[in-house]
Amino acid sequence: MPGTSTKDQNPQIETLRVDLGTRGYDILIGSDLIERCGSLCWPVLPGKTVVVVSDDNVAPLYLDRVVASLEGQDLDVKTVILQAGEGTKSFANFQKLCETILAMGIERKTTLIALGGGVIGDITGYAAASLLRGIPFIQIPTTLLAQVDSSVGGKTGINTAHGKNLVGAFYQPLLVLADTEVLNTLEPRQLLAGYAEVVKYGLIDDFAFFQWLESNGKALINGDDAARRYAVHTSCAAKAKIVAEDEKETGRRALLNLGHTFGHALEAETGYGDKLFHGEAVAIGMVMAYRLSARLGLCTGQDEERLIRHMAEVGLRTDLKGLGAEDWTAEALAAHMSKDKKVTDGKIIFVLAKGIGEAFLSSVDDRDALFSVLDSFLSGSK
Ligand code: GLY
Numbered sequence: 465m466p467g468t469s470t471k472d473q474n475p476q477i478e479t480l481r482v483d484l485g486t487r488g489y490d491i492l493i494g495s496d497l498i499e500r501c502g503s504l505c506w507p508v509l510p511g512k513t514v515v516v517v518s519d520d521n522v523a524p525l526y527l528d529r530v531v532a533s534l535e536g537q538d539l540d541v542k543t544v545i546l547q548a549g550e551g552t553k554s555f556a557n558f559q560k561l562c563e564t565i566l567a568m569g570i571e572r573k574t575t576l577i578a579l580g581g582g583v584i585g586d587i588t589g590y591a592a593a594s595l596l597r598g599i600p601f602i603q604i605p606t607t608l609l610a611q612v613d614s615s616v617g618g619k620t621g622i623n624t625a626h627g628k629n630l631v632g633a634f635y636q637p638l639l640v641l642a643d644t645e646v647l648n649t650l651e652p653r654q655l656l657a658g659y660a661e662v663v664k665y666g667l668i669d670d671f672a673f674f675q676w677l678e679s680n681g682k683a684l685i686n687g688d689d690a691a692r693r694y695a696v697h698t699s700c701a702a703k704a705k706i707v708a709e710d711e712k713e714t715g716r717r718a719l720l721n722l723g724h725t726f727g728h729a730l731e732a733e734t735g736y737g738d739k740l741f742h743g744e745a746v747a748i749g750m751v752m753a754y755r756l757s758a759r760l761g762l763c764t765g766q767d768e769e770r771l772i773r774h775m776a777e778v779g780l781r782t783d784l785k786g787l788g789a790e791d792w793t794a795e796a797l798a799a800h801m802s803k804d805k806k807v808t809d810g811k812i813i814f815v816l817a818k819g820i821g822e823a824f825l826s827s828v829d830d831r832d833a834l835f836s837v838l839d840s841f842l843s844g845s846k
Contacts, residue, residue, distance in 0.1 A: 478693070480700050482616065483708040487636045491616060491700050493693060497643035498526055498604070501577075502533035505602055508638045511573025513540045515565055517588040518579040519548040522606050525649055530579055530604065542568050546584065550736045553587050553622040555631075561591050575600040575638065581607035581654075582614035582742070586629070589620030593635035603640045607650060608658025608692075609743050611642040612665075612699035613720075617707040627803050628728055628736065634712050642700065644692045652685075656780050657743025659685060660723075660750070662695050663775065665702040667750060668719050671821030673698055674774075681778045719823050722815040723749030729800035730784070733792050740787060747780045752837055755846075757816045759833040767820050784841050794838035 477494035492504060505514075514534055518527050523545045534541045544564055546552050565576070578588035578601060585603050592601035605615035621632015647655060659681065666674030677684075677695070684691040703720065710717040727742070727749030734740040754768040772782045784792075801812055811827040818824065828834055840846055 478697055480697070480704050482636070482704040484636060484711060487618075489637060489639055491640040491642060491704065493642045493644065493697050493700065495643060495645040495689060495693075497641045498529055498646060499533060501530055501604060501641055502535070502537040502539065504641055505534065505575075505577070505639060506537045506539075508600075508602070509539070509575050510600060511571070511575065512538070513542070513570065513574045514577055515542045515544060515568060515570065515574060516577045516579050517544045517546065517561070517584060517591075519546050519552070519581075519584050521548040522580045522584070526579060526606065526646065530577070534577075546587070548580075548583070550583055550623070550742075552583050553629075555622060555624070558587060558590065558622050561587060562595060565591060565595060570595065570599065572596050572599055575602060577602045577604060578615075578637075579604045579606065581605065581610045585610050585615050586620050586632070587622055589618070589635055589637065590622060590632050593620055593633040598635070600638050601635075603637045605640065605642055606646045608647055608655050608696075609661050610658075611644075611647075611696050612658065613661045613703065615640050615642070616700055616703045617717075617720075618711065623736065627800075628731065636711075640700075642696055644689055644696055647692055648687065654741065654743075655685060656778065657741040657747075659778060660743040660747035660775070660780055662699050663771075664720070664722050664746065664750065665699045667771070667817065667820055668702070668722055668815075668823045669821055670698070670702065671819075673702075674820050678774050678777075681774065685778050715825075718813060718825050719815055722817075722823055723747070723751075723753055725749065725801050725804050725812060725814060726752040726797075728804055729797045730787075732800040733789075733797065734787055744781055747775055748782060748784065748841075751775070751782045752841060753815055754817060755840065756814065756828070756833060756837045757818070759837055760816065760828070760830060763817050763819045763822075767817065770820065783844060785844065789842050792842055794835050794842060797838050797842075798834065 480491040531541050576592045578585045603615035605611045618634045618636035620635050621629045624630045680691045723746040727745035730745040757763045758765045
């Protein structure tokens with residue numbers, strides 16, 4: 465069964481299966497997984513050599529523990545530390561990473577381990593997909609966003625001058641270890657940005673989860689580990705189910721892009737940097753998707769209000785204030801959107817909604833409605 469959950473013999477670990485036949489794998493969720501990563505990875509490793517790829521934010525916190533735990537299983541462990549930040553997902557850095565790993569003298573059974581957030585997971589996964597035409601890799605996501613979204617499902621890749629993630633591969637990991645304890649060291653703004661992707665699962669098709677988040681979201685943000693584990697588990701279960709049904713995004717998987725078409729346009733305008741994190745762009749993008757849905761008569765404005773209320777309660781931004789949007793135009797935003805991967809036969813495929821928990825895919829012929837939504841955000845009106 466896709467996304468089925470079993471309690472591991474260790475009660476602190478829950479296991480979800482991404483059911484993709486021979487490419488299927490487990491997502492382990494719990495605390496203390498970093499300390500035990502050696503014994504948790506060991507059963508799936510095809511060889512004795514691993515290369516841990518991390519970044520200069522995460523490595524000082526966790527790399528020593530990961531290496532010690534892996535060496536505790538008599539593994540030969542090598543490490544690569546990249547610069548933290550979206551800029552690392554470039555062609556130049558991808559080439560450097562591949563050359564560095566090749567210089568280590570790897571073979572087909574060498575396993576890459578991505579220890580970090582979405583950037584490290586994406587570039588390491590793509591290196592794994594490419595080196596020697598494919599070597600195994602494991603994801604140890606250290607941000608909420610990576611735990612609930614990017615580490616699961618096998619989307620790997622890098623950015624290009626034409627947009628984000630436009631070069632990459634679907635390439636599934638052997639295992640995902642989501643250690644919720646590492647979220648304690650996450651910068652609050654990063655945690656909140658990841659929370660937007662958690663809310664997304666409620667909006668797509670799980671109204672009850674959205675209600676749960678309305679009651680428990682603040683506790684989750686403030687450090688409640690039980691709430692974090694429940695949210696990570698629910699999000700990963702939802703994602704595992706969708707990925708098992710539509711691995712290569714020929715249909716239903718595109719629902720996971722709720723808020724992303726708008727969000728990527730905002731990231732393009734802000735330069736893919738610290739001004740607006742990916743999750744923050746998705747948060748605003750989800751509000752835009754609900755406003756567009758309301759303009760098209762698909763849902764009520766109250767759904768948008770409810771979404772804004774919840775995101776504001778936890779501290780997520782829902783508008784463009786302070787981003788320099790005075791200098792942007794609706795045309796420029798629409799142009800970014802039309803370069804998105806979600807364009808089919810020249811039409812942008814939007815994730816729209818009939819309500820909270822009722823998302824669906826559709827193109828939008830009503831250009832006036834789209835532009836009125838973009839203009840309303842640019843002018844800060846409704
Ligand atoms: N982040 C969306 C997906 O994995 O399909």
